[in-house]
Amino acid sequence: MYPLYSASGNLVAIGGAEDRKSDLDILKQVFALAPEGHDEVAVIATASGIPDEVLPDYEAAFSRLGASRVHLLGIRDRKQAAEDDTVRLIEQSGVIFFTGGDQLRLTNILGGSPVLAAIRERLDNGAVVAGTSAGAAAMPGTMIYNGAAADALRKGAVNMTFGLGLVDGLIIDSHFLERGRFTRLMEVGASNPEHLGVGLGEDAGVIIHPHGILEAIGPGHVILIDSRDLASSNIADLSMGAPVAVEHMILHAMVSGHGFDVEARRYLVPHELAAILAERR
Amino acid sequence: MYPLYSASGNLVAIGGAEDRKSDLDILKQVFALAPEGHDEVAVIATASGIPDEVLPDYEAAFSRLGASRVHLLGIRDRKQAAEDDTVRLIEQSGVIFFTGGDQLRLTNILGGSPVLAAIRERLDNGAVVAGTSAGAAAMPGTMIYNGAAADALRKGAVNMTFGLGLVDGLIIDSHFLERGRFTRLMEVGASNPEHLGVGLGEDAGVIIHPHGILEAIGPGHVILIDSRDLASSNIADLSMGAPVAVEHMILHAMVSGHGFDVEARRYLVPHELAAILAERR
Numbered sequence: 001m002y003p004l005y006s007a008s009g010n011l012v013a014i015g016g017a018e019d020r021k022s023d024l025d026i027l028k029q030v031f032a033l034a035p036e037g038h039d040e041v042a043v044i045a046t047a048s049g050i051p052d053e054v055l056p057d058y059e060a061a062f063s064r065l066g067a068s069r070v071h072l073l074g075i076r077d078r079k080q081a082a083e084d085d086t087v088r089l090i091e092q093s094g095v096i097f098f099t100g101g102d103q104l105r106l107t108n109i110l111g112g113s114p115v116l117a118a119i120r121e122r123l124d125n126g127a128v129v130a131g132t133s134a135g136a137a138a139m140p141g142t143m144i145y146n147g148a149a150a151d152a153l154r155k156g157a158v159n160m161t162f163g164l165g166l167v168d169g170l171i172i173d174s175h176f177l178e179r180g181r182f183t184r185l186m187e188v189g190a191s192n193p194e195h196l197g198v199g200l201g202e203d204a205g206v207i208i209h210p211h212g213i214l215e216a217i218g219p220g221h222v223i224l225i226d227s228r229d230l231a232s233s234n235i236a237d238l239s240m241g242a243p244v245a246v247e248h249m250i251l252h253a254m255v256s257g258h259g260f261d262v263e264a265r266r267y268l269v270p271h272e273l274a275a276i277l278a279e280r281r
Numbered sequence: 282m283y284p285l286y287s288a289s290g291n292l293v294a295i296g297g298a299e300d301r302k303s304d305l306d307i308l309k310q311v312f313a314l315a316p317e318g319h320d321e322v323a324v325i326a327t328a329s330g331i332p333d334e335v336l337p338d339y340e341a342a343f344s345r346l347g348a349s350r351v352h353l354l355g356i357r358d359r360k361q362a363a364e365d366d367t368v369r370l371i372e373q374s375g376v377i378f379f380t381g382g383d384q385l386r387l388t389n390i391l392g393g394s395p396v397l398a399a400i401r402e403r404l405d406n407g408a409v410v411a412g413t414s415a416g417a418a419a420m421p422g423t424m425i426y427n428g429a430a431a432d433a434l435r436k437g438a439v440n441m442t443f444g445l446g447l448v449d450g451l452i453i454d455s456h457f458l459e460r461g462r463f464t465r466l467m468e469v470g471a472s473n474p475e476h477l478g479v480g481l482g483e484d485a486g487v488i489i490h491p492h493g494i495l496e497a498i499g500p501g502h503v504i505l506i507d508s509r510d511l512a513s514s515n516i517a518d519l520s521m522g523a524p525v526a527v528e529h530m531i532l533h534a535m536v537s538g539h540g541f542d543v544e545a546r547r548y549l550v551p552h553e554l555a556a557i558l559a560e561r562r
Contacts, residue, residue, distance in 0.1 A: 151458040151482055153502055153534055177432040180461010183502075186534060201432055221434055221464075221524050225532070232550055234536070243502050246534035247548040251506070253434055253467060253527040255515070267528040269513055 011123070011167055011208040015174045015200030015220060016100055016133035020057045024065060026205045026218040027058075031065040031095060033128040033207070038094025041067040046075040046109050047101030047134040054099050062095070081113035090118040095128050098135025100174075104145045106138045107163060116164060129166060133174045136200055141168045144184060153183040153190075156240040160188070167208055169262055170196050176223055177201040189227030190235045190244050196262055197225035206254075211280055212262035215273060216254035224252040224260055224267075292404070292448055292489040296455045296481030296501060297381055297414035301338045305346060307486045307499040308339075312346040312376060314409040314488070319375025322348040327356040327390050328382030328415040335380050343376070362394035371399040376409050379416025381455075385426045387419045388444060397445060410447060414455045417481060422449045425465060434464040434471075437521040441469070448489055450543055451477050457504055458482040470508030471516045471525050477543055478506035487535075492561055493543035496554060497535035505533040505541055505548075 010033045018026045031041070041062045045051035055072040062070045071089040075081050090096060096119055098106065110116045123129050129139075137143050143163035152158055171188050173181050176199030185197030198206060204220025216222040231247040238244065252267050254260065259273030268276060291314045299307045312322070322343045326332035336353040343351045352370040356362050371377060377400050379387065391397045404410050410420075418424050424444035433439055452469050454462050457480030466478030479487060485501025497503040512528040519525065533548050535541065540554030549557060 151502060153458065177434065177461070177464050180458070180463065182461065182463040183458050183534075186532070219524065221432060231548065243500065243536040244534065245536045245539050246532070247550070249532040251467070251527070251530040251532045253464075253525065255524040255526045258526050267512065269528070 010128045010210070011139060012128060012130035012205055013136035013139055013172050013198070013200060013208065014130065014132040014205035014218070015136065015176060015202050017175070017202035018132055018205065018218065019203060020061045024061055026203065027061050028065055029207070029217050030097070030128060030130045031062060031067065034094035035126040038127065039067055040069045040071065040093045041095040041097060042071045042073055042090050042093040043097045043099065044073045044075055045099045045101070047103060047106040047138070048099050049101060051099070058097060058099065067095070075109060075115065078109055078113060081110050081115045087114050087118045090115060090122060093122065093127065095130065096122060098131030098138065100133030100135055102145075103134035103138040103143055103163070104161075106134060107143070107161070110164065111162070120166065123166060136174050137172050138163045139166045140170050140172055141165045142171060142195070144171065144173055144188065150180075151183055152181070153187050153244045153246070154241050155235060155238045155244055158184050158187045169212065170198050172198045172200065174200045175202055177221055182223070182225070185225045186246055186249060187244060189225055189230065189249055190233045190246050193227035193230040197227065199223035199225065209277065213273070213276055213280070214254070214260040214262060215277070216258050217256055219256065222254040224254065226250040226252070226265060228265060291409045291491070292420060293409060293411035293486055294417035294420055294453050294479070294481060294489065295411065295413035295486035295499070296417065296457060296483050298456070298483035299413055299486065299499065300484060301342045305342055307484065308342050309346055310488070310498050311378070311409060311411045312343060312348065315375035316407040319408065320348055321350045321352065321374045322376040322378060323352045323354055323371050323374040324378045324380065325354045325356055326380045326382070328384060328387040328419070329380045330382055332380070339378060339380065348376070356390060356396065359390055359394060362390055362396045368395050368399045371396060371403060374403065374408065376411065377403060379412030379419065381414030381416055383426075384415035384419040384424055384444070385442075387415060388424070388442070391445065392443070401447065404447060417455050418453050419444045420447045421451050421453055422446045423452060425452065425454055425469065431461070432464055433462070434468050434525045434527070435522050436516060436519045436525055439465050439468045450493070451479050453479045453481065455481045456483055458502055463504070463506070466506045467527055467530060468525060470506055470511065470530055471514045471527050474508035474511040478508070480504035480506065490558065494554070494557055494561070495535070495541040495543060496558070497537055497539050499537060503535040505535065507531040507533070507546055509546060
């Protein structure tokens, strides 16, 4: 059986445009997940085309939240992704945060690098790894990149490749409600119904707890598209670009405090989520 | 039991931006549904803010398709919606077509008018009534108007009022994939799960056959959001503007030749649709 999740630490995927200046709702919850006594934060802006504009916001936000040090890591190329000094800063950090930008830049530069190996090791040892927008989309073993926003439910419209491999069993899309990306996850679900589609709205996030329990956080929505019970689709018979038919996918919208058990494919209302998290703590 | 549909003639709802100049794929199918010997077409541009730009395209298209006469009806106010001459042109027509624009203008001007009464009578007597964009959205007993495109899954974000009352049991939204309107129909479904959400993509349409059988036509997609089996939602407990949670809605994507039985809530692959339409003809 394919593993539904692999993280033994905590992952937080954020849909983009999270509040970085006032309430810091989501970033506060990310920082609170850091293991006891590990209050250094590494912010990785590899995905961003404008790291110098993005990094200071996160430096200010995490400092306000109580980080003892915030390491601002641009990591612009594969050489930098192999530097010992950078690896050491990752190893010191209790929170590792990926900014937004282009997820293909993130995987192209970090894929197979010593920095990524260090991040995986930190995750296995209890650190929290969080990412927003591209930084969220890149987390699973397989990710979406580019792809038309409008009618993506056409064969081949969604581009996919290997992601950072921090979690399996899911595919993550960001800016989901704001950019109307439902059809992207529908196409992915038609191509293979096994993997849960997680569509993150802006200023919304999902904590991926150990045991594959999802918890929605922030003021926005987390949409789930569960294709497991797909009844039929014409996708295999179509030529590229032709419209894909889909019979029966299941749709959920989670808000803060609601959850989902990926393995059991079960929606969790707040008291159910709280009970499961308490029991497994 | 609330009636699932009321049309005894044929209705065609189109998602907007249908081809009016080259293949006329959808308009051809609309015209083909006209009853034998009733080849006059009435085009009603009440919804449009630019009727003089819109009407000539339809005149050319329906003339090419074989209409003996195409009546171009601007109908700008309630006085015009009561004129005997206009009512007479409706009574002569085998096809009545609503252009796009603003569905609120359409209902505000036609609601309760002699012209609308004449249209309903024509529909009951076998004429085809078609509409695109606003002209499609306005067809059911209840319609959506305005409403934020982005994250509409917030309590009260979707504005609804009475539609033209040509069909019941459905709510219709247009430009659905292109403008990412999934959350609009999800909010409607959370507010009352009884009514099927029909999201029409551009250059896609749905024929609403007698007996509540839907048939997708055109090169685009028709998305269905079926909330009947909604398991839970927080909507009743929220303040206005707060994000709505939704547990379990069913999602389908139909392409040309696929269908749906509204009463049975059953997706119909092409051979099933063909068999049902043949049997009930």
